[in-house]
Amino acid sequence: MGTENSITGGTFWGPVVQGGTVALGPAPVRPSGLPPRTLFVGREQLLTELLDALATGHGPLLVSALAGLGGIGKTALAVETAHRALPRFPGGVLFIDLHGYDEHPVTPEQALDTLLHALGGDLPPDPAAKQHLYRSRLAALDGPLLLIADNASSPAQVTPLLPGDPRHRVLVTSRHRLADRTLAPRHFRIDVLDPADSLALLTELTGVDDPLLPELAELCGHLPLALRIAGALLTDRSPAELAAALADTRARLAALDLGPDLAVRTAFDLSYRRLSRAEARLFALLSLHPGPDLSPGAAAALAGRPEADTLELLRALTRAHLLEEADGGRYRFHDLVRLYAANLRGRGVRAARKQLLAHYLDVLAGIRADREPHTWPRARPWLAAEESSLIALLPLAEQLGGRRAVTHLDSALDHLRVCRVARHLAAVVHGAALNVTTLVLLMEREQRIGTPASPELEDVARTFAPRAALLDEFTERLAPTGLPELRPGYRRDARLLVERARALFTVFLAVAAAPRSAPVTELPAVLAALHALEEPVSRLDEPEVTGPYLLSLATVHGARHDEAAEAAALTRVVEELRDYAAPYDLRYARRRLAVITAKGATGGR
The missing domain is CATH 1.10.10.10 (Winged helix-like DNA-binding domain superfamily/Winged helix DNA-binding domain)
Structure with a gap:
């Protein structure tokens, strides 16, 4: 009787010796489940970081997780990243929406069924067998594969889907930061779009260039979902009409609603329910x-x-x-x-x-x-x-709380306002002291080497007038009767600070307008005016004021070549600013102290 031998299924990589009918399993399927691209704007830096993470070489399985507010654009970013990374994944792309924040999230077994269908072949009935078959089929792929697990709400949804083969990569999106003993992803936080990208997205969505679009982007909070809804709403109303509707904070969320599948409130509901x-x-x-x-x-x-x-x-x-x-x-x-x-x-x-x-x-x-x-x-x-x-x-x-509560808040606010004025004032005084020092150094250079310094001297002298004009503004700020009385004499000290700063600037202006030899000879007057400021500065007890003031004092001592007095002032700067955010002033004081100390150790050489 006749016999018929056949070989079916499978992929053959060399000669076959046949000993009867052979039925092989199906060839591994290269999945291509990536959703189509949508309009995507901005986030180039984050895209670069994600692509670099996906390109990391061999080693443990790499999982990247995108986390952010509902409507922030996590899925769009994951899909855009995958499209740009496609050449790196010859094994294909698997995409699954886990619906983690819906009323009925996708279970791990349901997710495995979906992914196994995408990979081809029959499904075993046992969950453990499904997971084994899933990982075996991924291991049989010719090249690396990218799995996108979208909208996961917990590690329990993701961990059973992790490939066993470290060639593959996993990208997870979630509204939470996900991690457990098995899942230890590299987290990427997604923020709202910056104003320029928000405007670009609205412009692309609407095809119009309207001066109200930046305001609309701001009213949408630069949230991509809100911007897309606004773009859709602009198809049947003007930017002015939509801006008026969104300006009402009580109705803004209701206005940003195009049904259950495209509404800001619905997106937030999903997170709130958990x-x-x-x-x-x-x-x-x-x-x-x-x-x-x-x-x-x-x-x-x-x-x-x-x-x-x-x-x-x-x-x-x-x-x-x-x-x-x-x-x-x-x-x-x-x-x-x-x-x-x-x-x-x-x-x-x-x-x-x-x-x-x-x-x-x-x-x-x-x-x-x-x-x-x-x-x-x-x-x-x-x-x-x-x-x-x-x-x-x-x-x-x-x-x-009544009038007493308002008074307490007003006092605190007045204190902040006066301290802000004092900080600006101290910075202006410090700048003027530096200018005086520059005048002295230019004059000394001119006298020492005979090179005229007239243009530079004039440039420096011109800076005093605008600095002095600022004192008028400071005086006006300190004029109201509601100045703080958090400590005794505070109001008097604040006004005294400005009055003595005015006296100092009178000296500064005289120095700037004086003949060539005056800057050096007038330094004692500058120093005296600076010392007069010390009392109100000290009573103000504000390091961000005291620091620049002491630097001014050190600067003038330095111009007089009095390094002992300069070092004493700089030492006080270090003490005052040690615990405050003034790194530049602190670094300068320490460096200058080191120079003075080194000169003393070498006899001034």
Whole structure:
């Protein structure tokens, strides 16, 4: 009887010796599941970093995670990155939306089913067998593959999908920072677009160049989802009409809505639903804070919780990207997220506001009394960080705390204003002292080597008049009757500071207009006028004022070649600025002290 031998399926790499009918498994499929590109603008630096991460050589499996607020453009960035990286992945691309924040997220087994279908072949019934087959098929691919796990809400959704073959790469997007014992990705935080890119995206979406587009981008908070919705809305209304609608903060989120699949509020809902009760309550209450950012202490006051507990909740909200970390350990909302949170407040609003006001008044009382933990050195950075919040609290203080509360806030704000004026004044005085020193050095050079310095002398002399004109502005700022009285005599000292600075500039101007020999001979008068400033500067007790003042003193001593006095002033600069953010002044003082010390050790050589 006849026989028929056949070979079916598989890929052959050399001669085959056949001993009957052979049925091989299907050849590995090169998956191509990458979604099409969408309009993409900006983020070039982040794209470069992602592409570099995906290009990293052999070693442990590399997982990159994109995390950010809902609507920030994580998926668009992942897809754009994958399209640009395609030549590096001859094994193909797998893409799966895990719907991690939907009511019914994709389970690991459902995800494996989807990915195995994309890789071709039948599915085993057992979950463990599915994972084994999935990793085996990835290992059989001819080249590296890129897996994009989009919209994951937890490591448990991602970890079972990790390839066993280190040639492959994984890119995850999430609204949370994801990590567990197995999943240890390199995190990339996505922020809103910068204003220029926001404008470029709106212009591309609408095809118009309207002067109101920058305002619309600002009203959208530079959030890509909001910008895309605005672009769609502009197809049937003018930029002026849309800007008017978005300007109403109470209706802005409702205006940025094109149905359940394209709405800012819906995007935020998905993140909010995953918060615990305590996190959700704090999230809503934080929108009561009137300033641009807030401290953990202020957040604790709003929540009526201990600060340590509140800090953990703040960190959880930050991990969910419903809150952003600001400088100095502070926190802030995205503008649209603040509006969203304000609609969730519920009960207890008045009590929370009273607790917040009481917190600020208690801190200010501690500053006035110079008591722990609000001693004066610690109070300076706190007052600077809280200035915008203190201004925004004034209406609340009038409503809930009466005239006494308003007075306390006004006093703190006046102190900040006067200190700012004094810092500018000290900088101007320091600049003028440097100019005097330059005049002296130019004159000494001219007398020593006979080279005329007239043009340079005139250039330096011309700088004094505009500096002196600034004193008029400072005097006006210090004129109001509401100057602070946080400490006895503060108002008098502040005004004395400006008066004596005026006297100093009178000397400076005389030096600048004097004959050639005058700069050197007038230095004692400059020094005397500077010494007259020391009393109000010292009583002001503000290192950022005292530092530049002492540098002015050191500069003039240096011009007189009095290195002992110069070193004494510089030593005080180092002491004053050691704990404050004035790195340039501090570095200069230390370097100059080192030079003077070295000259003393070598007999002045």
